[in-house]
Amino acid sequence: MASEQESVVELYMKNQEKQTNSCLTAIVKDVYERRKNLLEIVEDLGSYLTSTDVEIRSRAVQLLSEILQRLVNFKLTAQEVELLANFYRDRLKDHYSIVPYALLGLQALALNQNLSGPLFVKAIQTVFTEVHVQSLMQSGRNTVYNMLMLCLDRNLKDLQQLGSDFVFSFIQAMDGEKDPRNLVLAFQLAKKIIFNFPISLFAEDLFEVTSCYFPIDFTPSSDDPYGITRDDLVLGLRKCLAATSLFAPFCLPLLLEKLESDVISAKIDSLLTLSSCMEVYTVQQIKEYLQPFWQAIKKEVYQTVSSDLE
Numbered sequence: 001m002a003s004e005q006e007s008v009v010e011l012y013m014k015n016q017e018k019q020t021n022s023c024l025t026a027i028v029k030d031v032y033e034r035r036k037n038l039l040e041i042v043e044d045l046g047s048y049l050t051s052t053d054v055e056i057r058s059r060a061v062q063l064l065s066e067i068l069q070r071l072v073n074f075k076l077t078a079q080e081v082e083l084l085a086n087f088y089r090d091r092l093k094d095h096y097s098i099v100p101y102a103l104l105g106l107q108a109l110a111l112n113q114n115l116s117g118p119l120f121v122k123a124i125q126t127v128f129t130e131v132h133v134q135s136l137m138q139s140g141r142n143t144v145y146n147m148l149m150l151c152l153d154r155n156l157k158d159l160q161q162l163g164s165d166f167v168f169s170f171i172q173a174m175d176g177e178k179d180p181r182n183l184v185l186a187f188q189l190a191k192k193i194i195f196n197f198p199i200s201l202f203a204e205d206l207f208e209v210t211s212c213y214f215p216i217d218f219t220p221s222s223d224d225p226y227g228i229t230r231d232d233l234v235l236g237l238r239k240c241l242a243a244t245s246l247f248a249p250f251c252l253p254l255l256l257e258k259l260e261s262d263v264i265s266a267k268i269d270s271l272l273t274l275s276s277c278m279e280v281y282t283v284q285q286i287k288e289y290l291q292p293f294w295q296a297i298k299k300e301v302y303q304t305v306s307s308d309l310e
Contacts, residue, residue, distance in 0.1 A: 008023050009027070009041070009044045009045060012027070012059075013048055013059055013063070024067065027041065028067055031067065031071065037080070038067070038068075038076055039079075039080055039083065041064070041067065045063065048060035054095045054097060054098070055097075057094065058095070058098045061091055061098050065102070065105035065108060066104075068105055068108035068109060068112065069112075071108075071113075072112050074112075075113065078114070081115055081116075081119070084105065085109055085122075085123060088102045088105045088109070089106075089123055092127060092131055093126075096135070100140040103144060107143050107147050107150075110123075110147060117155035118158060120151050120158070121162070124151055127144060127147070127173075128169035128172070131144070133173040133174075134173070134176045141177065141182050142179075142181060142182055145182055145186060148189055149188065152192050160197065163197065164198050164199070164201045167193055167199050167201070167202050168201075170189065171205050171206055174186045180226075180228040180232075181228055183213065183233055184228060184236055186210075187210065187233070187236030187240050190209075193206075194243040194244050199246060203244070203247065204250055207251065208250075211237075211241060211247075211251065211254060213233070214237060214258070214273075215263070215265060216230060216237060218230045218233055238269075238272065239276075241273055242277045242280050244280065245285060247277075247281075248277070248285035248286075251277060252285070252286070252289045253289070255270045255277070256292055256293060256296060258270040259271065259274075259293070259297075274293070
């Protein structure tokens, strides 16, 4: 005989908007009050999770992830966490429409549960191998970046065992990112990776995937609800470019090129970025470009018509 919980699950799966929130609330309440555990809910969802209909499978994974997102002050057992983590890793290999919900589930496990370092790193590896990050919608990419940030903050030593493979995977994940909300995170991630991973093998690639945005050309709309400013992006990128002397052979020619452009904002950004880079790049690296930079700066001093540039 079908249990009350199963009937609530069935109501949710019928995708009736008026009942979705109430069903979800009822399920979460039962978990909090320990009338039902997560493994039992997975069993209740069994036929939906294994359905040949992609929409049904997607809806079932969505329900499970939404439950986990709401279990903020509720700790699952180690067995439940491991089972769910492995389940979501498998779902990352499923239809592309299911992947965003699987990512949300993994993020919820990482945020709200005691997801161990090794399990978290395995999840990150699966994301890199099974998911083409830039084919996701903005929200899906944002979830990936937030997961990476959380793993770097909590499980750095476990993640460092991946070495340069992690660096290369991040480059692939970030390559082509265009959304300002995601770029703010991506620049922060790039700087953390530069400081904590061996990047020499992929230094030029990492430089290219970040420097392609220089100089930042972004003007938020007046009704922008996200609060991302041009300065957020400019400073985030500048910190990346000035994070390691390994970037010097690529960055100094770029800064010189932009300093010689006709765009005032590009000139200003180049000079300010050069100032930051000089604190990190070696004397020998800077010496090679000292004369052309001096000529370009001298030209601006004597010929500029911009008070901002002065």
